[in-house]
Amino acid sequence: MLRQLAFAAVTALLLAAAAAQSAQNGDFVAGVEDLPLMPGLSQVEAASTVFDAPTGRIVEAFAAGPVTREQVLAFYAETLPQLGWTAERPGRFRREGEELRLEFLGGEDELTVRFTLAPD
Numbered sequence: 001m002l003r004q005l006a007f008a009a010v011t012a013l014l015l016a017a018a019a020a021q022s023a024q025n026g027d028f029v030a031g032v033e034d035l036p037l038m039p040g041l042s043q044v045e046a047a048s049t050v051f052d053a054p055t056g057r058i059v060e061a062f063a064a065g066p067v068t069r070e071q072v073l074a075f076y077a078e079t080l081p082q083l084g085w086t087a088e089r090p091g092r093f094r095r096e097g098e099e100l101r102l103e104f105l106g107g108e109d110e111l112t113v114r115f116t117l118a119p120d
Contacts, residue, residue, distance in 0.1 A: 056119030
């Protein structure tokens with residue numbers, strides 16, 4: 001039990017450090033200025049769309065890399081609450097009238113993450 005708690009604490013610290021490093025490097029998801037891009041992911045620039053409407057912004061961005069779905073979910077579950085997002089369930093967050101969804105495409109060697117931000 002103590003070993004599991006220590007592992008969880010170390011994992012949380014590593015994720016927080018990775019988020020801080022990502023923010024320091026200026027690596028953010030395209031179109032969302034305060035959504036850090038997880039280390040190991042790279043933007044898929046040509047696939048991103050940003051649309052500002054009177055009802056709010058709509059962003060669809062993609063990033064890909066040699067990471068697992070579980071790593072992505074753990075990174076954003078740890079990082080996003082520090083930025084004011086509330087987790088509704090894995091891969092779905094809300095903040096100030098906006099919903100952020102993370103969806104996953106691809107296989108084991110290269111995972112693509114679709115970030116969708118839209119008004120509630």
